[in-house]
Amino acid sequence: METSELLDVLSADGLRLLDSLDPYDSKADVVRTVSELRAAGHSPGMVAAVLNQSKLRAKAGPKFGAFAERMLFTEAGLEQATRLSVAALHAGRFRDAGLASVADLGCGIGADALALAALDLLVTAVERDEVTAAIAAYNLAPWDNVTVVHADAVDVPLDDVDAVFLDPARRTAGHQNTSRLRDPADFSPSLEFAFGLGERMPTGIKLGPGVDRDLIPAGAEAQWISVDREVVELGVWFGAAARRGIGRAALVIGDHGTAELTGPADSEDVETGAIGQFVYEPDGAVIRARLIGDLARQIGARMLSTGIAYLTADKLVTTPFARAFTVIEVLPFDERTLRRELAARGIGTLEIKKRGVDVDPAQLRKKLALKGRASGTLIVTRVAGRHCALLVERA
Structure with missing residues (x-):
């Protein structure tokens, strides 16, 4: 936002015009709105400034709630x-x-x-x-x-x-x-x-x-x-x-x-172990804070592989600190095998999660030539140090 644009918005006329606008609608006819405001005697700079603020106020809703309706913003701000x-x-x-x-x-x-x-x-x-x-x-x-x-x-x-x-x-x-x-x-x-x-x-x-x-x-x-x-x-x-x-x-x-x-500090990881009935994906904040070990002890889980932020357990424990998945099938990370298994289940929509494996989910999804009406989730990671693909569903 340039200083001149800010002055337009902060003027009594600018604020009055801004508050008089209907709530921002991305599908509205902007050209028509601009024409109507210009016809009402408002300058091009004023019109551009208040319409931009109206858009920013709508964008700010998720961050500021009702406060956004009376605030002013810049894009970067x-x-x-x-x-x-x-x-x-x-x-x-x-x-x-x-x-x-x-x-x-x-x-x-x-x-x-x-x-x-x-x-x-x-x-x-x-x-x-x-x-x-x-x-x-x-x-x-x-x-x-x-x-x-x-x-x-x-x-x-x-x-x-x-x-x-x-x-x-x-x-x-x-x-x-x-x-x-x-x-x-x-x-x-x-x-x-x-x-x-x-x-x-x-x-x-x-x-x-x-x-x-x-x-x-x-x-x-x-x-x-x-x-x-x-x-x-x-x-x-x-x-x-x-x-x-x-x-x-x-x-x-x-x-x-x-x-x-x-x-008090980074937590020590728990030991690795066999894949259980459930796999847990820790929240990113837990991973960043390096408290995965404390979370694992809290829910009675073990690591899938050393240094990989996936946990596994035999019992389902509800926790806000991780998303749980039920393991449907453990598959080798082999494109031909994955293509065959996914086709047999009619999976045409596939969410791919990865950790500890150098793979591009978009490219892998394309290579798997998915067809069908079913949807699924595939976790590509390492289990006991080996590349593996887990077909899972949200618990």
Whole structure:
């Protein structure tokens, strides 16, 4: 979003027009809508700006719920923003630790600052990008316990706050078509700066879930969070914002609510064993946190193969930390055999899961020449070190 477009939206006429639009419909005739708004006397820039915001508000619904209906966004800001349900958990940490004031450094469009303010904490929301800071100011205007500051995070004095939350920018500058930064030294602010704050005061740092685990400082709490089986972030916590005795955590959010698996450090894997009646696929947060061994002991399971994140057991145990499958057939990983067995069962739609095997599911599916009305799931992995294909169904 350019500054001129933002000014159009933030004007009284722009906000009035935006709020007057019908809910965004991807199937609507956009050309007709533009023509009608232009005919009503609105400028081309104004029309483009409000229609883009209407689209972004609809896209933001899953992250922000009803709040999205009154917020403003940029493409990049929305993509990088914390889901409100997760931001509420961040805020709860600070409140429960008795920390009354928090500086949100790199606040983006204001998702975490919004959650902090909703818990009556005093918030200083800092954003160095001018357009994004203006949007954050608009989104946070309903809360008088928030101050939005347009500044670089590294330049903001922190003597008057109890704690800090950072979401370092992990993309190139801009509001759309940005690319991911691979080197943590290029994050804004850098990880060195962020971790340095953690040594001085209660601090929470939001990172991408795939960040190099070797970078996580000793003594910090690392919590991976998944929402509807998608791992969305890694939170690294220091001081009073961290929980005593917890070094690794996997928080799983879904239809079941929230569930968490924790440990003082990476857990030791259990032994491998024969394939049982059931195979378990651990949630990605459990895998990232390396708590597979603790999960296996919790449900009475064993590893399919050393270093492979699939578990197996003879009894079905319902757990929010893994998806369970009933084993129908154990087959050799041989295309001719698989083609014959799947054809015999009339399987024309096949979900292919893989782990520990170099195979392209799309190419394999094509080679299997599937035909039929039945559907199935194939797990291609290693069992006791050997390549194997498991025909399974969801338990």
